[in-house]
Amino acid sequence: MRHFFLVFLLFTGLVGFTKTDSLLVYNHLSSIPELPTGIISGLVTTADHQPAAFVTISVKGANKFTTTDEQGRFQLSVREGLHTLEISLIGQLTQEKVVEVKKDQTTFLQVSLVQNAKQLEFVTITAQRTLNEKLTTIGKLPVQARDLPQAILVLDKNILEKQQVLTMSDALQNMNGVYIMGTTGGFQEEIAARGYAFGSSNTFKNGARFNNGIKPELSAVEKMEVLKGGNAILYGNVGAGGILNIVTKKPKFEKGGEISFRAGSYAFYKPSIDIYGPVNNGGHVAYRVNASYENAGSFRKGVKSDRIYINPSISYKAGENTEVILEGDYLKDQRTPDYGTGAINYVVAAIPRDRFLNVPWAYNNSTQKTATGTVTHRISNVLGLRGVVSFQQYKNELFSANRPNASGAMVTADGTWTRGLQKTRTAENYYFSSLDLNAKLKTGNIQHTVLAGADADRYRTIATTFKTYANPTTSNKNIYDTINIFDPSGFNKRGDIPLLPEERITTSPILRYGLYAQDLVSLFDNLKVLAGVRYTYQLNQTATVDTLSKNTRGRIASFSNDAFSPKFGIVYQPSKATSLFASYTNSFAVNSGVDIYNNALSPSIIDQFEAGIKNDLFKGALSLNFTAYRIVNSNFAQTALFLADGTTANNNSNIKELSGETTSKGIELDIQTRPVNGFKILAGYSYNDMRYTGVNGNSVNGNKKGDRLRYNPAHTANASVYYTFSKESPLNGVYIGAGAFYIGDRLAGRNPTNSPGNTYKLMPLPDYITADIHAGYSHKNLSLRVKLSNLFDQLSYNAHDDNSVNPIAPRQFAATAAYKF
Structure with missing residues (x-):
């Protein structure tokens, strides 16, 4: 077990930071007692029951907000007591929900969006991020794909489930330019893109490399990300075709x-x-x-x-x-x-x-x-x-x-x-x-x-x-x-x-x-x-x-x-x-x-x-x-x-x-x-x-x-x-x-x-x-x-x-x- 958690010792000193005169001052032992908090967790769906991504959830009267993920889910940590949440998205009616939060407990909230009649058009677009608005874990920068100078693909859980993806071969049918180059022995799937193989240095799970000599299991996958092209600046001597992150x-x-x-x-x-x-x-x-x-x-x-x-x-x-x-x-x-x-x-x-x-x-x-x-x-x-x-x-x-x-x-x-x-x-x-x-x-x-x-x-x-x-x-x-x-x-x-x-x-x-x-x-x-x-x-x-x-x-x-x-x-x-x-x-x-x-x-x-x-x-x-x-x-x-x-x-x-x-x-x-x-x-x-x-x-x-x-x-x-x-x-x-x-x-x-x-x-x-x-x-x-x-x-x-x-x-x-x- 010592191998698994050794690096966490690096982070034990990061208890708290305060901001004073625009400088970050380390505050290891704060003398101010921490107020009791709880969690608001929720799910936002569209009128046709699809997950609603990119919806803004803000706490009224406080400088605290978040946005829903690809599955329409969100989570906020707030102080104990009554809070009013404001749920907003362009083209949808802004809603307010009152939530009571108790110390060390999770309150679950489910919201269904309602279209704004004044903004209705003949075409109804479900609230989800576009291909170019998505963020990637493997890219390390907290920016949208549109702001990065390389090709990026993200395949989310909705498509994986509807397609009943079982193997990497199934998933790659929706990832243009990334393909199976061989199935040697029938016990592995050799991935490639742009003419270059994805060896084990190019395949990641949750940001860490995995050995792809074995077919990866996809039943627990939330999404799959591909950064095409050169990624040596982030991961060293990886192959030139791209990297895959599960x-x-x-x-x-x-x-x-x-x-x-x-x-x-x-x-x-x-x-x-x-x-x-x-x-x-x-x-x-x-x-x-x-x-x-x-x-x-x-x-x-x-x-x-x-x-x-x-x-x-x-x-x-x-x-x-x-x-x-x-x-x-x-x-x-x-x-x-x-x-x-x-x-x-x-x-x-x-x-x-x-x-x-x-x-x-x-x-x-x-x-x-x-x-x-x-x-x-x-x-x-x-x-x-x-x-x-x-x-x-x-x-x-x-x-x-x-x-x-x-x-x-x-x-x-x-x-x-x-x-x-x-x-x-x-x-x-x-x-x-x-x-x-x-x-x-x-x-x-x-x-x-x-x-x-x-x-x-x-x-x-x-x-x-x-x-x-x-x-x-x-x-x-x-x-x-x-x-x-x-x-x-x-x-x-x-x-x-x-x-x-x-x-x-x-x-x-x-x-x-x-x-x-x-x-x-x-x-x-x-x-x-x-x-x-x-x-x-x-x-x-x-x-x-x-x-x-x-x-x-x-x-x-x-x-x-x-x-x-x-x-x-x-x-x-x-x-x-x-x-x-x-x-x-x-x-x-x-x-x-x-x-x-x-x-x-x-x-x-x-x-x-x-x-x-x-x-x-x-x-x-x-x-x-x-x-x-x-x-x-x-x-x-x-x-x-x-x-x-x-x-x-x-x-x-x-x-x-x-x-x-x-x-x-x-x-x-x-x-x-x-x-x-x-x-x-x-x-x-x-x-x-x-x-x-x-x-x-x-x-x-x-x-x-x-x-x-x-x-x-x-x-x-x-x-x-x-x-x-x-x-x-x-x-x-x-x-x-x-x-x-x-x-x-x-x-x-x-x-x-x-x-x-x-x-x-x-x-x-x-x-x-x-x-x-x-x-x-x-x-x-x-x-x-x-x-x-x-x-x-x-x-x-x-x-x-x-x-x-x-x-x-x-x-x-x-x-x-x-x-x-």
Whole structure:
């Protein structure tokens, strides 16, 4: 437990601050007794029962107010006694509600907005923030998306629930330009944007990184945020395509919850529960617990999965200006590894979609445990602190047949495949802490929104490899059996599970530190400039390699990298509804491994240029954003083909080469509406072209100039429309929806090289479009939602190299019944 809460010691001195003569004076032990307080918590809805965001809730006669969030919820800490709340929003009648607040208790208030008849128009726009008015947690600055010089996407709980999102693949169908680039083994979803993979350095949960080697659980998600493009100034050496943050549901100070049960195709079922409320009906401590269990078969015969998820959290109000949130996250995932249909000479094998090629006893077992603490403290109306500390433990063990076409065991033209075995184990401990200071200041007539902070994280990864299987009947070669992928009758003639002892344990510690500062300067009401810089230092400490069979220990020398990562952007707003922006970022990515001469690799330097326009049209009914970008990555690292002699094939993925330069360029179009007359629309289009644009002159093994990089679709498009029937309709409580998702052609296989005797080829993957339909009905506390996905039963594949070619899921049905209390 000491790992989880160590950083909170930094904040114990922040008991109170007072403001004297415009100076902030630290007041650790105030002699003035604190007056008794309580909590007003509430929910604001529109006339058609939709959550009303951006509604102002103010305490009459006091300088205290707040606004509702995306779910229409608000919370205020006030002194004991009677208070009059004023609820206001443009286009709605201002209402007043008298509330009695008692010491250390929570009073719940529910308000339904009433339209102002004098301001009624033919179009009714539901009270929600536009795409460009939304705030992001991951952006760290308390400003709207319209004021930042980069593309931003936020997907809230309403869409996630209506779409019945189960996996990241489902969610990304509404996040234009962010896509699944692979599903290696069927146990992970590899995310990418703008041609760059989102490794575990690019994926966050509640502001702290999580290991995405396991499919994230989405049942407890409040919203998902994507900051596209370069974000090195905030998070160090992250990939250039963008970052993803998953925000989980937080504790509430009113009692409630939901029990749901989802069932679907291929024996899928998933019960879930969500419970929240105040502790002892007080106004200082609240809790929330989300939990789910999932069990499923698959359209792939012989594939199954089983997972348990628990997400408890506690919120503690340490005063009007300080809040502490403690969150836990436990996920246990057990499933059958599935490397797909295989390929023959870089062509997808023509076998049925449901045919499973792995051994029947194969398993991939993962657990992920996380504890996160967040402290926010408002020092004054213009100054605040936010600290985060997190600890995560990730464990995985895989035992399976090798991938088809891996380790030299190729699938031959007649379908013959010699199956070997593989077994690995990984254990990773990850520690993270950050401290941010936000300030809104003025120098003359110029407004500054300042962020200054520091972060540190540490990885300790223990990778265990096992002895290669040696079959005594095949001269001790790694041959478990031989099958023909076209003839399933011979698949399971052998079913025993060999015992493979541990062979080697590699322990790799990594430390990373960062200092950063940036300022969003409002030079004029319509002109803003963002400027900042980050310093990052990363130390790959000495790694140890213990060979158990020989009782020896080797070492991999430590190495370090550091860099300054600047960011500069400008935002021009010719009107309140339009923002024109341009930005430049420079970042670096540490390259692991060594070159063919056993020297540490130099880092990859990334320059990114981005420009676009953000529009909120028709009084905020429609958001229309356009972005263009260009990303140049020098010294792109890939596994070396040969060792230093130029002829010996390299089988060690840790030995790499800098194959030159890559350039990614493209455009993105995002369209979102607020609910208008019951309709809500989300749509988007993206184009990306990423190629090798330079060959490293120091290597004859570089990829060919002009080659397109693998896995990235040239085009993606998405469109979803939802309609909620009005309160006056006979179908009150019903919504219907439909969505379409397009992924353009991609390349898998292996990039051909300039090396003599090259046999590598690229493997085209067909484009595809899927369509889903949704419907739901809510009455009082009960709701029922149904979904039919891949309506037209389209077939395509996600692939890694030519050895994990996984077909997309066919047409499937799902239904969810829920009860709120």
